[in-house]
Amino acid sequence: MKKLIFAIALLLSFFNCVSAQDSFFQYPTPPESIEGFYPRVNYMVEHFWDRCDMKGAFSSRPRLKSAFEDYMQLVTQAQSDTAMTSIDNLIKRVRKADAKNILTLGSIAREVLYSDSAYIFSEQLYLPFAQAVAQTNKISSADRAPFEYEVGILSTSQVGMTLPDITFTRPDGTKGALSDAGRKRLLLMFSDPECDECRMLAVMQSADTNLRQLHEKGFLQLVVLYPGDPTDDWKRRVADYPAEWIVGANPDLDTMFALDVMPNVYYLSPKRKILAKNLDTSRLFEMYRMLNLNVQAPE
Numbered sequence: 001m002k003k004l005i006f007a008i009a010l011l012l013s014f015f016n017c018v019s020a021q022d023s024f025f026q027y028p029t030p031p032e033s034i035e036g037f038y039p040r041v042n043y044m045v046e047h048f049w050d051r052c053d054m055k056g057a058f059s060s061r062p063r064l065k066s067a068f069e070d071y072m073q074l075v076t077q078a079q080s081d082t083a084m085t086s087i088d089n090l091i092k093r094v095r096k097a098d099a100k101n102i103l104t105l106g107s108i109a110r111e112v113l114y115s116d117s118a119y120i121f122s123e124q125l126y127l128p129f130a131q132a133v134a135q136t137n138k139i140s141s142a143d144r145a146p147f148e149y150e151v152g153i154l155s156t157s158q159v160g161m162t163l164p165d166i167t168f169t170r171p172d173g174t175k176g177a178l179s180d181a182g183r184k185r186l187l188l189m190f191s192d193p194e195c196d197e198c199r200m201l202a203v204m205q206s207a208d209t210n211l212r213q214l215h216e217k218g219f220l221q222l223v224v225l226y227p228g229d230p231t232d233d234w235k236r237r238v239a240d241y242p243a244e245w246i247v248g249a250n251p252d253l254d255t256m257f258a259l260d261v262m263p264n265v266y267y268l269s270p271k272r273k274i275l276a277k278n279l280d281t282s283r284l285f286e287m288y289r290m291l292n293l294n295v296q297a298p299e
Contacts (some may be wrong), residue, residue, distance in 0.1 A: 022028065127158070226253075
């Protein structure tokens with residue numbers, strides 16, 4: 001609790017200082033009558049761009065990007081409805097001032113929210129910016145194309161959405177599908193056995209007692225999919241994976257999922273609803289531990 005209060009104090013004092021200095025434009029300061037962390041952050045998000053000249057702002061891309069990063073720091077702290085409404089309003093303001101600037105806004109959003117070196121990685125926050133570029137006719141089809149591709153992927157793989165019954169080829173050459181797991185929950189891991197991080201995660205999972213017991217209890221099924229062809233080299237590299245894992249290859253996976261960074265881990269319900277995604281190693285193994293504590297073994 002003390003850490004949260006300290007973080008709140010730092011966040012608000014930072015933005016109050018920035019608004020008082022010579023920033024790209026004057027940031028908002030919540031009135032003293034607004035009390036509480038979320039109401040104050042929500043106010044700052046809602047009014048962040050009020051004093052920004054949307055035509056002149058795009059004359060300095062570096063300064064606009066810096067302001068956008070500051071904005072996103074606030075957005076990640078605001079309540080979800082407020083954050084998404086603010087993003088929609090920002091896009092509308094830019095489009096009204098000059099629709100061609102939507103491409104620059106989308107490119108900045110990609111760098112800040114979706115690139116390998118993203119300042120704050122968030123597919124959910126990036127998606128409306130990508131959609132805005134993809135839907136703007138004043139932008140050339142060539143410039144829209146990569147954003148249209150990203151929209152196609154991200155629009156079908158967000159938390160709460162349901163995945164189709166993805167098919168794949170097993171190492172023995174037979175065909176498989178996610179539905180092979182039956183009524184179990186799925187831990188879907190996209191992995192390339194040539195990637196060092198993927199190999200390390202596979203080794204850690206093969207040695208994890210909680211994951212093994214979740215398999216034995218019939219609660220969770222680990223599915224490891226490779227976004228490529230089932231080559232002999234791939235078969236050799238996955239040959240020592242535990243027998244209880246479902247392992248497959250499908251060269252079309254990168255048309256359905258954003259797989260620029262691997263391993264990439266999704267947690268699915270028995271009906272393939274996405275419950276969580278982009279699970280890092282610490283969150284993944286903590287999830288195994290907590291699930292194993294709360295799931296009873298079959299009688």
